[in-house]
Amino acid sequence: MTSENAKTLDVIGVGLGPFNLSLAALLHPLTDIEAMFFESRDQFDWHPGLMMEDCTLQVPMMADLTTMADPTSEFTYLNYLHRTGRLYNFYFYEEFLIPRSDYNRYCQWSAEQMHSLRFSHTVTAIKANGEGYQVVVRDNTSQLETIYQARHVVLGTGSVPAIPEGIQHLKGNANCIHSAAYLQRRAELQASNSITVIGAGQSAAEIVLDLLDEQPQHGYEINWLTRGDGFLPMEYSKLGLEHFSPDYIDYFHQLPEATRDSIRKGQDLWYKGISDFTIGEIYNRIYRRSIGNKPVPITLQARSELLNAMAEGDGLRLAFEHRDQQQAFEVTTDKLVLATGHRHPIPDCLSSMLDYFEKDSQQRLVINRDYTVASKVPLAGNLYVQNGELHSHGIGAPDLGLGAYRSAAIANQLIGRDHYVIRNKNVFQNFGVAEKWQGSSSRDESKAPELLSA
Template identity: 50%
Template sequence: MANKQILDVIGVGIGPFNLGLAALLEKTECRSLFFDQKAHFDWHPGMMLEGATLQVPFMADAVTMVDPTSPFSFMNYLHEQKRLYHFYFLEKFHIPRSEYNHYCQWMAEQLPQLQFACEVMNIEQTEEGHFCVTVFSSSDKERETYYAKHVVVGVGTKPFIPEKFHSALGDQVFHSSQYKDKRNDMLKADSVTVIGSGQSAAEIFHDLLSNQHSHAYKLSWYTRSRGFYPMEYSKLGLEHFSPDYTRYFYNLPKEKKQSILDKQGLLYKGISVDTIAGIYELLYERTVGANTTNVHLQALTELESIEERDGHYQLSMCQYEQGENKQVESEIVILATGYHPFIPACFNGIKSILEWDELGQLVVHEDYQLNNAGHHHLFIQNGELHTHGVGAPDLGLGAFRNATIINQIAGKEIYQIYENSVFQQFGTGSGR
């Protein structure tokens, strides 16, 4: 069955970024629908650990950085929840991750254009240039076709596990995104090994370390990184997460961009100082009086293979500076190996209008368009790290990107786009 009404915009995926887009569209006359195959909004539920906080300030909500007066701001959420004084006395910039998730759910409940339990199966372009979007409703068990002038794809990233470990995946070897679901069974194991160096690995290790005193497991943490280093959080370092740096990075020669990103891991992949301090303090307290811990931490060490051995797994590890190998046995292996962008299957019908670079990556234009012809556009959210730099996945730049997209969809300036919003200059001449 086809819906002949031509919408202004269809959003594919309802994560934080497209949720913000839907909220900011409320200030326009644009007609929109957003679809997500999940039953409801739930942000990284497998990592919703007690005590975990956002790594960005609360102002990195869905709307504040372009519209602080919006009824969808985090401050208004606190007001509606009767929590303003609680937050005032908390005196913290970084809110609990669980509260950010609840804030997003609060927004989702107020936006009727959001359609959950609806999977976008295909996107095609009509002869008139409109987008034809086929959606399957898991509740109705029916497909419906919608038409729109513009499509914004915000499906985000998906858990990444190196292919050489795929054969070992199961109840005892899994990605960190599944941690909370498997946590209770894991605490009964005799040994647990965490692989990775980012915030997810650190939070999992801290949680396991916190609970180790009441369980008997050996706890190990390995990373191929050069150390358990903190994320860059100096004031001038944070200016890399600004529209100014995004513009600077976008205009760099494309052959230089990947090498720059390779050197910027600690801008967005490191561990929070508080998490590192929490881990160290636990280790320190538990070694009072010459006590020992059944804990092993080791950097500069790469996991090369995983093989099952009688209900446990043998891990082949290489300390690459020494050039030495060792075998480690563990009952549970948690792979905190990050997330990668991916091309959703619904793109199959529009491959002909997409541009690809020599590395097989999508060409994303500065204004977040994937196609740069005609009056009907396909936009992407958080799929432009390779073209726009480290700010692509950052929540603090989501509102800026959405303002850029909405101004194009509306054909006029709905939201003001700031320029010269940082103190430093990234390039020579007038470019910042």
């Protein structure tokens, strides 16, 4: 193990998804900060298992790495188009929601311009010391480990596939895959006789649509089940979208933990639903193939919870319960696709420091409003979190549209000045009691029922 003693870096970023890449882009033009970002993968590659050709982002193209913090940045999506000779093509394309594959290529292009990024390097340990943090990094090619010193650390390690509790034992079973690996396993799926998809979010719907497109050629049966209330559209009204704003983060963060958890339970369709377009395309495919009352080999069923599964022959037998009818039933299938979302674990590299940090009643890290992890003991530097604060900052945490804002807020703290403008009023509505009504009540709380009845 070697030690990088030349200088103490101002910040080290752990992981290079869109959010830490955004921070790297915002720090890139600043000459008074030394930053380095490490990523274990060989290159930037955003959800490669779901990069179907026709899929788009669910947010406008302004939700790029920098536009919402600095539209003049060299790392905007429009500048990428300009620099790669595609600006007029995009102008005539006249679409606000860009192809997911193009967003991925844009991020790769951006990464190629930055000098602070180190791919094929894995952070194996982080330890606090009197100067900030000691960060151990393994070069995946040489396997050599180097120790770096940094004043601050920003975690952007992202998420991992979530597997339902009742079928954890199917990990590693060749007939059970997570949606994150869909494209890599698509040919294998299409060679089977029956495919069952679990989940009712955008990823599940995109997979079902893709399977529908190839179904006539391959002849497999599709089952699509979810424990949710239905195959429902994402909330996409303009006032609903205002909940993906810095203003809502301010409101949400100051609420008690129990209140925040209760609120989020009712907000799933604001970030987990299906786009209207995708729902329409699925319905239209089924309708057209059913003309003349022809049977279409697809079964859709909601309110159906997957409880258990077991290998049977060359396939799987799945045990469900219908949540309304309280009726148990079984589904036999060759292949199972779990579009069951992702979770955000605390990365292993922090294992030696876990006792330093505050945790809430659910054993989640307590994240301050400024994206620093709350510590039990004084630390010389800050540990920041990118996209691990859904429980504390609300539904906008994983949203690309808030990525540049969060990165700008962190960047300003790292350099000790407000280089990037953070605006306090970005929405038209009030999430709490409006300022003009603050302190307007003079009533005795004990008489509330009387006042309400009056």
